[in-house]
Amino acid sequence: MEVFPSSKHVQAIKKPQRIKKTGLVVVRNMKIIGLHCSSSELHAGQIAVIKHGSRLKDCDLYFSRKPCSTCLKMIVNAGVNRISYWPSDPEISLQPENPSQTSLGDARLDAKAVERLKSNSRAHVCVLLQPLACYMVQFVEETSLKCDFAQKITRIHPEFQRSTFYEYRQDRVKEYEALFLISSEEKHKEILRLMGLENLCEDPYFVCLRQNMKELVLVLATVAASVPSYSDFGFYLSETSDDNQQGLTQEIAQHCIIQARLLAYRTEDHKIGVGAVVWAERKCSTLDCDGTGSMYFLGCGYNAFPVGSEYADFPHMDDNQKDREIRKFRYIIHAEQNAITFRCQEIKPDEQSMIFVTKCPCDECVPLIKGAGIKQIYTGDMDSGKKKADISYMKFSQLRGVGKYSWQQNPRRMSPNSTKASTSVENGDLKNKEEDDSGFKSKRMCYGERT
Numbered sequence: 172m173e174v175f176p177s178s179k180h181v182q183a184i185k186k187p188q189r190i191k192k193t194g195l196v197v198v199r200n201m202k203i204i205g206l207h208c209s210s211s212e213l214h215a216g217q218i219a220v221i222k223h224g225s226r227l228k229d230c231d232l233y234f235s236r237k238p239c240s241t242c243l244k245m246i247v248n249a250g251v252n253r254i255s256y257w258p259s260d261p262e263i264s265l266q267p268e269n270p271s272q273t274s275l276g277d278a279r280l281d282a283k284a285v286e287r288l289k290s291n292s293r294a295h296v297c298v299l300l301q302p303l304a305c306y307m308v309q310f311v312e313e314t315s316l317k318c319d320f321a322q323k324i325t326r327i328h329p330e331f332q333r334s335t336f337y338e339y340r341q342d343r344v345k346e347y348e349a350l351f352l353i354s355s356e357e358k359h360k361e362i363l364r365l366m367g368l369e370n371l372c373e374d375p376y377f378v379c380l381r382q383n384m385k386e387l388v389l390v391l392a393t394v395a396a397s398v399p400s401y402s403d404f405g406f407y408l409s410e411t412s413d414d415n416q417q418g419l420t421q422e423i424a425q426h427c428i429i430q431a432r433l434l435a436y437r438t439e440d441h442k443i444g445v446g447a448v449v450w451a452e453r454k455c456s457t458l459d460c461d462g463t464g465s466m467y468f469l470g471c472g473y474n475a476f477p478v479g480s481e482y483a484d485f486p487h488m489d490d491n492q493k494d495r496e497i498r499k500f501r502y503i504i505h506a507e508q509n510a511i512t513f514r515c516q517e518i519k520p521d522e523q524s525m526i527f528v529t530k531c532p533c534d535e536c537v538p539l540i541k542g543a544g545i546k547q548i549y550t551g552d553m554d555s556g557k558k559k560a561d562i563s564y565m566k567f568s569q570l571r572g573v574g575k576y577s578w579q580q581n582p583r584r585m586s587p588n589s590t591k592a593s594t595s596v597e598n599g600d601l602k603n604k605e606e607d608d609s610g611f612k613s614k615r616m617c618y619g620e621r622t
């Protein structure tokens with residue numbers, strides 16, 4: 172969340188600030204009800220209080236940094252159940268070279284106050300960092316290379332398959348390591364001690380902790396590399412879309428589809444994981460106190476059997492297995508279906524709502540998305556037009572009235588000389604040929620940034 176891209180509007184009015192952001196996930200009864208990100212004015216915990224108020228009672232909060240005393244006192248006061256945090260530099264930085272205005276002395280005082288609040292609060296404040304399952308990194312690597320987004324690039328640029336993918340991943344690893352890890356082991360230990368985590372400073376606990384943190388960063392980077400800003404690929408309005416609407420920037424669209432890809436790993440279908448995230452864009456920008464800007468989270472889901480069912484309750488067979496009676500399709504709840512069922516807010520008809528889904532929505536889901544009032548779909552369309560015995564993907568291309576942003580090569584760049592290119596729709600924007608040519612020069616433009 173903390174790497175949620177700023178909207179163009181925000182970038183234009185605010186000078187870029189070197190603030191290390193904090194991400195926060197709010198969970199109630201095992202369901203995500205909020206995804207937040209600190210802004211230049213507010214910390215993530217403060218944003219959660221503004222957005223959820225006393226509804227935070229009994230919620231579990233997951234912070235990407237240990238919250239400061241200002242945030243902690245308010246969320247403890249709201250009656251949260253558990254606060255978990257990433258064991259690196261806390262919200263008020265304890266790194267001496269940090270350019271923030273707070274002095275190291277103040278940061279130490281705050282760390283002490285946080286410890287006091289922690290020991291006197293009913294909420295359980297802890298580090299939740301389990302070792303990854305065996306082969307998880309390898310599994311994520313293989314499935315990332317096979318996912319619809321990487322596959323579509325590979326069809327046109329076969330070199331992407333391995334070498335370029337790994338180059339992309341390496342760039343992401345560097346970016347995320349700078350954000351989430353402390354390179355010096357000694358400095359990391361010192362910070363852990365100041366945060367009251369001296370028990371993690373001894374080996375083998377310290378080595379294991381750093382190893383787990385590195386592996387998680389690698390998983391995140393691998394998933395992110397499967398939806399890269401590669402060549403002229405991006406989410407562009409499908410030819411069959413009749414909507415002339417404003418799409419998101421490529422950066423935001425890619426960020427949200429990466430969230431969906433991460434969710435897909437929670438699947439209960441051992442053959443394929445599908446993830447879906449629903450966001451909406453607020454009309455009134457005065458309410459944008461969250462680091463996610465005018466975007467706010469509505470819901471998310473992944474493909475799984477009905478809530479409460481056990482592994483052996485339902486069949487797990489697929490289309491390739493002969494006996495139709497014992498196939499999974501009549502039982503499994505699709506990612507979009509879970510996202511819509513467990514949404515935490517209403518879908519407002521006058522606002523732009525959008526679903527990000529890792530697989531082309533099937534014939535069960537297409538009418539559901541439209542009926543729910545979702546205005547845009549961001550997805551891969553590799554399965555579009557496939558007719559199978561139990562699950563088909565015929566309705567997506569026929570869908571009207573919903574903006575379909577499919578992962579593809581920029582349609583205008585594919586035929587720069589054709590007359591169609593001069594009036595084609597890029598993320599809903601009608602542009603003339605002059606603007607179009609400037610898009611070739613500017614990477615931002617060709618990725619469909621809004622102007």
Ligand SMILES: O=c1ccn([C@H]2C[C@H](O)[C@@H](COP(=O)(O)OP(=O)(O)OP(=O)(O)O)O2)c(=O)[nH]1
Pocket residue numbers: 440442443445473474489490491503504505506507530531532533536559562
């Ligand atoms: O819009 C959709 C479509 C499918 N799914 C899930 C349901 C199911 O768990 C899986 C089915 O995917 P698919 O159609 O690709 O079938 P498969 O299991 O991969 O079998 P096949 O080999 O026939 O492609 O994807 C969704 O969550 N949303």
